Amino acid sequence: MSATTFLLFFNLLWALPPAITFPVPSGVPNQLFYLQRDPNTNTVIYQLNVDRAGRLNEDEPVNVFWLRYDEHGERKDLNFIQRKFAYGLTAEKLAADKYELKFAAYNKVRFYLLRSPVDKAFHVYTTIGGKQLQLERVFLRIEGGTFWVPNVKYIEFKGLNTATREPAVERIML
Numbered sequence: 001m002s003a004t005t006f007l008l009f010f011n012l013l014w015a016l017p018p019a020i021t022f023p024v025p026s027g028v029p030n031q032l033f034y035l036q037r038d039p040n041t042n043t044v045i046y047q048l049n050v051d052r053a054g055r056l057n058e059d060e061p062v063n064v065f066w067l068r069y070d071e072h073g074e075r076k077d078l079n080f081i082q083r084k085f086a087y088g089l090t091a092e093k094l095a096a097d098k099y100e101l102k103f104a105a106y107n108k109v110r111f112y113l114l115r116s117p118v119d120k121a122f123h124v125y126t127t128i129g130g131k132q133l134q135l136e137r138v139f140l141r142i143e144g145g146t147f148w149v150p151n152v153k154y155i156e157f158k159g160l161n162t163a164t165r166e167p168a169v170e171r172i173m174l
Contacts, residue, residue, distance in 0.1 A: 020038070020039075020040070020041060021041075022036050022041055022043075022139075023041055023043070023069055025043055025045060025067055028045055028047060028067075029047070030047050030048035030049075030050060031045060031046070031047050031048075032046045032047060032048055032062065032113070032122070032123065032124045032135070033046050033124055033135040033136050033137060033138065033159070034046065034067075034136075034137055034138070035087060035137070035138040035139070035140070036137070036138075036139050036140075037139065037140035037141075037142055038140070038141060038142040038143070039142065040069075040070050041069040041070060042066055042067070042068050042069055042070055042071075043066070043067045043069060044064060044065070044066060044078070044087045045063075045064070045065055045066070045067055046062055046063075046064055046089070046124065047062065047063040047064075047065070048061065048062065048063075048113075048122050049061050049062055049063045056097075056122070058093060060091065061091050061099055061113055061122075062089055062091060062101065062113065064078055064083070064087060064088060064089060065077050065078065066078065083104065084104055085104055085105060085148075086104055086105045087103070087104065087105070088103070088104040089101045089102065089103060089104070089111075090102050090104070091113065094112075097114065097115040097122070098112065098113070098114050098115075099112065099113040099114075100112055101113055101124065106155070109126055109128065109155075109172070110126065110127070111124050111125070111126045111135070112124065112125045112126070116134070118165075123135070125162065126157060128157050128170035128172065129170045131161050131163070131168060131170060132161070132162040132163065133157055133158075133159035133160065133161060133162065133168055133170065134159045134160040134162055135157060135158075135159040136158050136159040136160070137156075137157075137158040137159070138155065138156070138157055138158075139155070139156040139158070140152055140154075140155055140156075141153040141154045141155075141156070152174050153173070153174060154171050154172060154173045154174060155171070155172045155174065156169060156170070156171045156172075157169070157170045157171070157172075
């Protein structure tokens with residue numbers, strides 16, 4: 001490699017944005033899963049909505065809010081646009097302890113809030129690539145676009161494969 005090629009390569013590497021290290025939320029009671037995306041570490045938390053006695057709020061079984069890591073980890077509600085057009089969920093009761101959840105921005109993947117036969121707790125489940133996952137994390141890779149139409153490259157789902165109880169990651173390319 002010539003000195004000129006090396007310098008060009010070095011300058012290209014230097015110009016790349018630094019990789020983001022995403023925090024793993026902890027200490028959130030009844031956390032079901034969380035969502036992270038480019039371009040910052042702010043995280044959307046999906047939390048089981050229960051009263052002080054631990055009873056599920058059947059009208060609104062999931063609370064959704066931000067952990068604003070860019071603002072010292074402050075908890076904030078989603079604003080109207082975020083709730084209605086992006087990160088919000090709607091829940092439809094299908095049976096006792098069974099709800100279908102739909103994301104405001106993307107309804108091509110089905111999610112279900114169910115009581116687990118394994119630990120008897122509520123979890124969110126989805127099926128991706130023929131595998132049922134007990135969901136822990138959703139990640140959106142966004143590269144450019146606009147406020148209303150971000151260029152989402154892929155959605156990554158992380159959780160437990162319910163058949164094997166092993167960690168699993170599945171990705172949908174968009």
